[in-house]
Amino acid sequence: MKVLVVESPAKAKTINKYLGSDYKVLASVGHVRDLVEKDGSVRPDEDFAMTWEVGARSTKPLNEIIAAAKGADKIILATDPDREGEAISWHVLEVLQKKKAIKGQVVQRVVFNAITKTAVTEAMKAPRDIDMELVDAYLARRALDYLVGFTLSPVLWRKLPGSRSAGRVQSVALRLVVDREIEIEQFKTQEYWTVEADVSAGGDPFLARLTKHEGKRLTKFDLGNEAAAFAARDAVKAAALTIAAVEKRPAKRSPPPPFTTSTLQQEASRKLGFNAQRTMQAAQRLYEGVDIGGETVGLITYMRTDGVQTAPEALDEARGVIGGLYGKEYVPEKPRFYSTKAKNAQEAHEAIRPTSLARNPGKLRLDPDLGRLYELIWKRMIASQMESARIERTTIDLESSDGKTALRASGDVTLFDGYLAVYEEGRDDPEEEAVSKLPAVTQGAQAKTLAARADQHFTEPPPRFSEASLVKRMEELGIGRPSTYASILTVLRDRAYVRMDKNRFIPEDKGRLVTIFLEEFFRRYVEYDFTAALEEKLDLVSAGELDWKVLLREFWTDFHPKTEEVLKVSTREVLDSLDGALATFLYPPKADGSDPRTCPTCGAGRLSLKTSRFGPFVGCSNYPECRYTRPISEAEDGDTPSGDRELGVDPDTGLTVFLKSGRFGAYVQLGEGEKPKRSSLPKGWSAPDMDLEKGLRLLRLPREVGLHPEDSQPILAGIGRFGPFVLHAGTYANLTGADEVFEVGLNRAVTLLAEKRAGGRNGRGETAALKDLGAHPADGAPVKVLSGRYGPYIKHGATNANVPRGTDPQNVTLEQAVLLLAERAAKGGGKKPARGAKAKAAPKTAAKKAPAKKAAAKKKPAVKKAASA
Numbered sequence: 001m002k003v004l005v006v007e008s009p010a011k012a013k014t015i016n017k018y019l020g021s022d023y024k025v026l027a028s029v030g031h032v033r034d035l036v037e038k039d040g041s042v043r044p045d046e047d048f049a050m051t052w053e054v055g056a057r058s059t060k061p062l063n064e065i066i067a068a069a070k071g072a073d074k075i076i077l078a079t080d081p082d083r084e085g086e087a088i089s090w091h092v093l094e095v096l097q098k099k100k101a102i103k104g105q106v107v108q109r110v111v112f113n114a115i116t117k118t119a120v121t122e123a124m125k126a127p128r129d130i131d132m133e134l135v136d137a138y139l140a141r142r143a144l145d146y147l148v149g150f151t152l153s154p155v156l157w158r159k160l161p162g163s164r165s166a167g168r169v170q171s172v173a174l175r176l177v178v179d180r181e182i183e184i185e186q187f188k189t190q191e192y193w194t195v196e197a198d199v200s201a202g203g204d205p206f207l208a209r210l211t212k213h214e215g216k217r218l219t220k221f222d223l224g225n226e227a228a229a230f231a232a233r234d235a236v237k238a239a240a241l242t243i244a245a246v247e248k249r250p251a252k253r254s255p256p257p258p259f260t261t262s263t264l265q266q267e268a269s270r271k272l273g274f275n276a277q278r279t280m281q282a283a284q285r286l287y288e289g290v291d292i293g294g295e296t297v298g299l300i301t302y303m304r305t306d307g308v309q310t311a312p313e314a315l316d317e318a319r320g321v322i323g324g325l326y327g328k329e330y331v332p333e334k335p336r337f338y339s340t341k342a343k344n345a346q347e348a349h350e351a352i353r354p355t356s357l358a359r360n361p362g363k364l365r366l367d368p369d370l371g372r373l374y375e376l377i378w379k380r381m382i383a384s385q386m387e388s389a390r391i392e393r394t395t396i397d398l399e400s401s402d403g404k405t406a407l408r409a410s411g412d413v414t415l416f417d418g419y420l421a422v423y424e425e426g427r428d429d430p431e432e433e434a435v436s437k438l439p440a441v442t443q444g445a446q447a448k449t450l451a452a453r454a455d456q457h458f459t460e461p462p463p464r465f466s467e468a469s470l471v472k473r474m475e476e477l478g479i480g481r482p483s484t485y486a487s488i489l490t491v492l493r494d495r496a497y498v499r500m501d502k503n504r505f506i507p508e509d510k511g512r513l514v515t516i517f518l519e520e521f522f523r524r525y526v527e528y529d530f531t532a533a534l535e536e537k538l539d540l541v542s543a544g545e546l547d548w549k550v551l552l553r554e555f556w557t558d559f560h561p562k563t564e565e566v567l568k569v570s571t572r573e574v575l576d577s578l579d580g581a582l583a584t585f586l587y588p589p590k591a592d593g594s595d596p597r598t599c600p601t602c603g604a605g606r607l608s609l610k611t612s613r614f615g616p617f618v619g620c621s622n623y624p625e626c627r628y629t630r631p632i633s634e635a636e637d638g639d640t641p642s643g644d645r646e647l648g649v650d651p652d653t654g655l656t657v658f659l660k661s662g663r664f665g666a667y668v669q670l671g672e673g674e675k676p677k678r679s680s681l682p683k684g685w686s687a688p689d690m691d692l693e694k695g696l697r698l699l700r701l702p703r704e705v706g707l708h709p710e711d712s713q714p715i716l717a718g719i720g721r722f723g724p725f726v727l728h729a730g731t732y733a734n735l736t737g738a739d740e741v742f743e744v745g746l747n748r749a750v751t752l753l754a755e756k757r758a759g760g761r762n763g764r765g766e767t768a769a770l771k772d773l774g775a776h777p778a779d780g781a782p783v784k785v786l787s788g789r790y791g792p793y794i795k796h797g798a799t800n801a802n803v804p805r806g807t808d809p810q811n812v813t814l815e816q817a818v819l820l821l822a823e824r825a826a827k828g829g830g831k832k833p834a835r836g837a838k839a840k841a842a843p844k845t846a847a848k849k850a851p852a853k854k855a856a857a858k859k860k861p862a863v864k865k866a867a868s869a
Contacts, residue, residue: 001022001023001068001071001072001073002022002023002072002073002074002076003023003024003025003026003065003068003069003074003075003076004019004023004024004025004026004076004078005025005026005027005028005065005075005076005077005078005079005089005092006025006026006027006028006078006112007027007028007029007030007079007080007085007088008027008029008288009027009029009777010285010288010289010296010815011027011115011288011289012025012026013025014115014288014289014296014297014298015078015112015120017296018117018120018121019120019124024068024072026061026065026068027061028058028062028065028088028092029057029058029061029822030057030058030088031055031058031084031087031088031091032054032055032058032061032062032088032091032092032095033052033053033054033055033091033094033095034052034053034055035050035051035052035053035142035146036051036052036053039150041146041150042143042146042147042150044147044552044553044556044560047549048143048549048552048553050139050142052091052094054095056825057823057825062092062095065096066095066096066099066101069096069101069102069105070101070103072105073105073106074106074107075096075102075105075106075107075108076107076108076109076124076127077089077092077107077108077109077110077130078109078110078111078112078123079092080111080302081111081112081113081302081349082302082304082305082349082483083134083137083138083141083542084138084304084483085111086109086130086131086134086135086138087134087135087138087139087142089109089130090130090132090135090138093107093130108127108128108129109127109128109130109131110123110124110126110128111123112302113301113302113349113350114287114298114300114301114302114355115287115288115289115297115298115355116297116298116355116356117297119298119355133541133543133544136541136542136547136548137538137539137541137548139548140538140548140549140552141538143552144168144534144552144555145167145168145169147552147556147559148166148167148168148525149165149166149167151560151563152166152171152525152563153165153166155563155566155567156514156517158567158571159566159567159569159571159574160513160514160517160574160611160615160616161611161612161613161614162510162611162613162614162615162616163510163513163514163615164495164496164497164510165495166518167488167491168525168531168534169479169480169484169488169531170488170491171514171515171525171526172479172480172526172528172531173470173474173479173480173488173489173492174492174497174498174507174514174515175515175518175519175526175528176465176470176473176474176479177464177465177470177492177498177505177506177507177511178507178511178512178515178516179515180462180465181464181506181507181512182585183461183462184461184462184464185584185585186584187459187461187462189458189459189460190458191224191225191456191457191458192220192221192223192224192457192458192459193223193224193225193228193229193232193454193455193456193457194209194210194223194229194454194455194457195209195210195213195223195229195233195236195452195454196208196209196210196452196453196455197210197237197407197449197450197451197452197453198449198450198451198452199241199398199407199409199447199448199449199450200447200448200450201243201439201441201442201445201446201447201448202441202445202446203439203440204439205450206396206409206411206438206439207409208396208398208407208408208409209407209408209409210232210236210406210407211406211407211408212399212404212405212406213232213235213404213405214235214404215403215404223454226454229454229456230454232454233452233453233454234452235404236405236407236449236452237449237452239401239405239449240400240401240446241398241399241400241407241446241447241448241449242398242399242400242401242444242445242446242447243396243397243441243442243443243444243445243446243447244397244398244399244406244443245395245397245443246394246395246396246397246441246442246443247394247395247397248392248393248394249392249393249394249395250390250391250392250393250415251390251391251392251393251412252388252389252390253388253389253391253419253420254388254419255336255384255385255386255388255418255423256380256383256384256425257308257338257340257351258308258310258338258351258352258353258384259352259353259377259380259381260305260306260307260308260340260351260352260482261280261303261304261305261306261352261482261483261485262306262471262472262475262482262485264283264303264352264376264377265279265280265468265471265482265485266426266467266468266469266471266472267376267380267425267426267468268373269466269468269471269503270426270427270466270468271376271426272372272373273503274373275467275486275489275807276467276471276485276486276489276490277486277487277490277804277807278369278807278811279373279486280303280486281369281813281816282369282373283300283303283352283373284303285367285370285813285815286298286299286300286303286370286373286374286377287299287300287301287302287303290366290370292364297355298355299354299355299359299364299370299374300352300353300354300355300374300377301349301350301351301352301353301354301355302349302350302352303352304349304482304483305349305350305351305352306340306481306482307349307350307351308338308339308340308351309337309338309339309350309351310338310350310351310353310381310384314353314357315335315336315385316335317356317357317358318382318384318385319331319335319385321357321358321382322382322385322386326421329387329416330386330387330418330421331385331386331387332385332386332387335385336385338351338384353377353381354377354378354381357378357381359378360378361374361375361378361379362375367813368811369811369813379422379423380423382422382423383419383422383423386418386419386421386422387416387418387419388418388419389414389417389418389419389420390414390415390416390418391412391413391414391415392412392413392415393410393412394410394411394413395409395410396408396409396410396438396441398447409438410438411437411438413437426468463504464504464505464506465504465505466503466504466505467489467503467505470489470505471485471489477528477531478531478532478535479528479531479532480531480535490804490805492505492511493805494804494805495511496508496510496511497510497511497514498511509615509616509631509632509633512582512585513578513582513615513616513632516578516581516582517574517578519581520577520578520581521566521569521574521577522566524558524562525559525562537551538551571611575608575609575610575611575616576608576609578609578616579608579609582609582632585632586607586609586618586632587607599620599621599622599626599628600628601620601626601627601628602620602622602625602626604622605620605621605622605623605626605628606621607620607621607628608621609632610629616632617629617630617631617632618630618631618632629661629662630661630662631661631665645658645659646658646659647659647690647691647692647695648691648692648695649692650670650696650699653670653671655670656670656671656672657669657670657692657695657696657699658670659687659690659695661687665680665681666680666681666687667679667681668681668698668699670699677699679698679699679701679719680719681698682698682719682723682724682738683738684737684738685738697742698719701717701718701719701741702716702717702718702727703716703717703718703741703742704716705717705726705744705745705746706745706746706749708728708729708750708753711729713728714728715727715728715746715749715750716728717735717741717742717744717749718741719738719741720732722734723735724736724740724741726744726749726752726753728749728753731753731756731757732756733749733752733753733755733756734752734787734788735752770784770785770786770787770792770809770810771784771785771809771810771812772784773785773812773813773814773817776796776818776821777818778818779797781796781797782796783795783814783818783821784796785803785809785810785812785817787809788800791803792809794812794821796817796821799821799824799825800824801817801823801824802820802824803820804820
């Protein structure tokens with residue numbers, strides 16, 4: 001018997017069918033070992049020795065592999081065809097050797113670029129040894145990420161409370177987002193004008209733009225105000241125009257190459273609205289195989305690649321499909337061959353393409369995400385081998401009789417659509433489209449101005465990054481690797497360093513602070529060039545041109561002393577440095593010219609950056625006499641101070657209602673005194689929009705909705721630390737938003753409470769499922785997507801797993817849920833023992849009576865998990 005090891009259970013079943021009963025195909029279920037999650041798992045003083053551990057999720061599949069290997073004639077390691085796959089094969093082999101499961105058996109490595117019977121059969125004919133150069137590159141990368149995470153993150157925790165983690169690539173990606181936001185904030189808008197005219201030269205009118213005025217060629221800002229623009233417009237109206245020149249130039253638009261990991265993520269973001277994680281999850285399923293007519297087959301080639309080349313047989317098939325579907329004129333004379341332009345690309349694998357272009361997406365019945373992504377991949381591959389689009393670009397120049405005024409009209413006409421019949425690449429920020437067609441005119445003909453107008457414009461700041469444009473920028477700079485982009489962007493969201501608004505990245509306060517801290521104290525390690533240069537060195541390790549431990553020694557020699565140096569800097573010095581670096585953000589100039597650092601409450605203190613265990617905030621230097629505080633992002637640039645203001649008087653109590661700003665945000669307060677009633681502004685409510693009515697509504701919470709029909713006990717609606725809720729007899733049910741607290745009626749409240757109770761005992765059940773995913777393949781128990789106080793989550797038995805940020809819970813599939821649940825279980829997920837319950841212990845002998853007073857033992861600090869990547 002031969003044992004073959006792959007990563008995915010789904011892939012294992014498919015490949016076993018292809019290979020037959022002589023093979024036993026088992027799945028490792030991803031990585032089987034990782035560095036122990038504690039300091040000291042990578043030891044620079046011991047020549048970078050590493051301590052590995054088998055994850056809880058991997059114990060069962062590894063035991064199955066070990067048992068099968070002991071009785072096997074041959075062991076074939078067929079994990080994914082990339083660096084991570086090579087590392088998994090190495091880890092499996094290491095475990096087998098330690099468990100003495102290998103006693104003379106042949107061990108081989110094969111890679112499957114596609115999961116089809118032909119591809120698998122051909123791959124089995126080309127076994128090789130494990131590529132230790134790729135493994136070394138993996139070890140170097142893993143060690144670097146660990147050393148940065150476990151060395152830099154504790155520095156952040158000590159010097160910048162409230163920060164979560166730092167990472168070798170994660171922090172540089174965050175810097176891109178923060179730098180773009182700063183660029184937007186510092187952007188100075190500039191006014192400019194353009195003049196256009198509707199012109200006719202005996203035929204259909206066309207649009208022309210002023211290019212010369214008073215004998216001078218115009219640049220963008222030459223018409224800088226209304227007066228200049230109107231004068232230019234009047235000159236156009238008065239000019240006797242002649243067609244000075246007509247130029248027609250043929251042009252071609254060539255198709256883009258087939259997808260790499262990066263370009264697939266970019267286009268899926270632009271065209272489908274998928275984030276990088278969702279794209280890669282769908283691509284993984286297409287690669288591993290789906291059921292087509294009763295047979296499981298992989299629909300695309302391996303999806304982690306930076307190569308754009310395509311196998312010759314795929315090129316031949318593409319040309320045949322193009323000719324059959326679109327006609328011979330759409331097939332170029334020769335196949336198209338592409339080479340990558342991306343920095344640091346290795347081109348180790350083929351581009352992402354369908355395993356068979358004969359599988360037209362319109363004829364396949366796939367899950368929505370899979371169907372849309374497959375169609376995108378199919379169209380891109382087909383388009384990449386089609387004829388170029390042929391375009392005729394026409395330019396018409398018009399000039400006045402005195403030569404002082406000139407206009408120009410431009411237009412494109414598509415003569416042959418070529419690849420555009422199938423596919424057009426998306427743009428992050430579309431440019432203005434040219435006029436599609438211009439009328440036929442004759443040089444020297446007289447032209448008449450039908451109308452002229454001057455339009456005002458203002459320059460705009462660069463747009464915030466979308467997922468597509470951020471991935472593109474990271475690839476251009478050589479930061480990270482395309483296969484890691486999805487996880488990097490997920491970490492930024494999960495750490496709450498960024499938020500998404502209209503699919504654009506906006507840095508949160510803590511993300512901005514972490515970036516500025518790293519720029520101030522670890523600038524070299526968040527420089528784009530340094531990070532890209534490190535990636536190049538890792539590529540040299542992959543190529544066998546650089547020893548991986550030499551790379552680590554070079555890095556550690558400089559990095560470790562730097563962290564020791566920063567640890568000696570006092571927190572006050574750190575805050576002063578950040579206060580200076582963020583001055584324009586924290587204290588923008590006031591309209592009246594007064595000092596923006598003057599405390600708006602006491603008028604004498606000076607505002608500065610301070611910190612608490614919850615993170616930094618802005619406070620007054622006269623503390624504790626003056627207790628003015630505000631979050632760092634609530635700086636005001638107008639005449640109204642960001643301190644307290646009165647909303648009015650409560651008619652019931654006669655007390656003044658204040659709107660105040662604290663370190664955790666804005667809140668309303670009733671009266672003064674030792675313990676006045678307060679209520680924080682809920683999410684979505686802004687301080688400038690607050691008035692007396694809104695303030696009183698918040699202060700009167702919780703409100704009584706009505707009496708429950710079953711027991712006549714009151715149902716209350718309010719806003720708690722976990723959001724808006726209704727409450728009855730100890731049972732809380734979530735509301736959809738703050739506004740519903742004031743609007744929810746008795747029937748709606750009773751229904752929500754009933755749904756909440758339906759899932760469990762003692763009134764502590766689960767809400768109605770957002771989506772039923774079906775039975776878990778392991779035990780048949782139901783898997784559901786539910787709504788919880790922290791957001792949507794997946795439930796299976798006693799295990800709950802959060803739905804990743806940015807993922808629509810309605811789009812979660814059973815396969816995705818099983819993986820997320822397995823990852824959660826590996827981390828010790830599941831229900832905790834009931835509060836107050838105690839584990840059974842061995843009986844103890846009677847203890848001596850303790851002294852009356854005993855010094856409290858020092859509590860060990862909580863161990864924080866440092867992020868790698």
